[in-house]
Amino acid sequence: MTATQKRIIINRLALAFSTLSAVIALAFLFWILAVLVMKGVDALNWNIFIYEGSPPGYEDSGLKHALIGQLILVGLATLIGVPLGIMAGTYLSEYGKSSNLAHVIRDISDIMMSAPSIVIGAFVYAIVVMPMGHFSAWAGAIALAIIMIPIILRTTDDMLQLVPGTLREAAFALGAPKYKVILDVVYRGAKAGILTGVLLGIARVAGETAPLLFTSFNDNFFTTDLNEAMPSLTVTMFNYAISPYDDWQQLGWAAAFILSMFILGLNILGRLILLAGKRK
Amino acid sequence: MIDKIFLNMTRTSALLILFIVAWIFVVLFDHSTEAMRTFGFDFITKDEWAPNVDKFGAYAAIFGSVASTFLAMLLAIPVAIGVAIFLSEIAHDKIKGIFGVSVELLAAIPSVIYGMWGLFFFVPILRDIFGGMGIGLMAAGIVLAIMILPFMAAVTRDAMNTTPDILKESAYALGGTQWDVIKDVIIPYAKAGIIGSLILALGRAIGETMAVTFVMGNVHHTPRSIMDPTTSIPVTLANEFTEADSSLYFSSLFGLALTLLVMSFVVIAVAKFYFLRKVRKGQ
DSSP states (O other): OOHEEEEEEEEHHHHHHHHHHHHHHHHHHHHHHHHHHHHHHHOTTTHHHHOOOOOOOOOOOOOOOHHHHHHHHHHHHHHHHHHHHHHHHOOOOOOOTTTTTHHHHHHHHHHHHHOHHHHHHHHHEEEEEEISOOOOOOHHHHHHHHHHHHHHHHHHHHHHHSOOOHHHHHHHHHOHHHIIIIIIIIIHHHHHHHHHHHHHHHHHHTTTTTTTTTTTTTOOOOOOOTTTTOHHHHHHHHHHHHHSOOOHHHHHHHHHHHHHHHHHHHHHHHHHHHHHHHHH | OOOHHHHHHHHHHHHHHHHHHHHHHHHHHHHHHHHHHHTTHHHHOOOEGGGGGGGEOOHHHHHHHHHHHHHHHHHHHHHHHHHHHIIIISSSSHHHHHHHHHHHHHTOOHHOOOOOOOOIHHHHHHHHHOOOOOOSHHHHHHHHHHHHHHHHHHHHHHTTTSSSSHHHHHHHHHTTOHHIIIIIIIIHHHHHHHHHHHHHHHHHTOOOOOHHHHHOOOOOOOOOSSOBBOOOHHHHHHTTTTTOHHHHHHHHHHHHHHHHHHHHHHHHHHIIIIIIHHHHHHH
């Protein structure tokens, strides 16, 4: 066998291995997706949206409490996290630029993006739940907001930096003060990018379970009281899945399906907005 | 005037990040001092975790975290590199787009769902093959590997894609096969980025809670075999935080949280500052 033949054979083997691993990876991931869709669609029905949780064995049990709770928690987290994240990102891009302080903030925020979310839960437990004396929706929302801020900060910073400096200079030349330039020129130019960042940030925290386990805790009934424990799809899913009851496990899969579709939808929407923005 | 207010508002928000991170460390440290004072180094070297007699040694949980992450990395790294090579070099442009986006979307699926799949579909298979409960270190490692795979493959692919086309083309012009180009041009060029990406994935895996909580067993014993049920830091926190009934118990759980935070902080910082910084400078 010549050296060339050997190289060709090795080449084929290596490429085959790489394609094979792609196939294996896809197979596992599609297995999970298939389970999610089949189990989820199987368990879906209108009762889920009409009824709240009930003890196992009852016909009229649903996920209304968890759906609404999830929306409240994620909504509150968005209200807290998005303005802070966008303002912090604005500071880095427009004022801090490449100062040491800005770099330190970027680095720390990047690390926070991958920090274990359960630790954030423990932290919020210590600063909110312990002083209040009980679990609350506020605590859950604060935990989610802390996870969200670094994501929004990073995308805002990146997207604002993409806005050409000449646009800012043109506005300054017209005599606009800096805040006007940022609000009316820079934000307008980076609108699509910031919106995408917000959507991805929401998608990321919507799937979090760990930081909610001991902050917003869980509840099997419908509630809108922000000072009380609040059910969420993720924690409900967790509790139902580890329960020994068939009908609860079914509801768990329904919750998993609804939540995944919501998150995938946000992700796809975010990508489309970014694409549309680029095309202009 | 408004200019000043705007500057101060944005600056305060930016500084808030630093403040929150510092606050997290202070709070966790503060709450774990009781455990540290009581047990000292025994906290991380002993594996007796007995809430009924107020004895807490975190060794089993730390070992479980490290072992399950190690196992997951062992399984996921070769596959992720294979997928990354496939995505950046082999696949046709159209497949690249579709496959690439679906890998990224899979990375967004909530990890609790990977855990549910593991419990209901994968653990029974392990049980049939190896006997026993199926729940344990092995199940945790595999589920964790599958969960981290999309993220790992996506960032590794991005690292490989930084190789300039002109370098690859020169190697092809010299008569290199695709594999020659991959191993002698792309991998050396993107080495720092690839390693950084893999470590970043490791940092994620070590703090992952929901994918492993279902399948690990939450038993505070250092496992004797890979099939034994055991626990990890996040699993212990998820299962016991709301049950803790003594202040020492609480303090020990906060100690676990602090240990986990320090571990993941170090891992991610190494990935970011040592490996990925090089990449950014190189560009």
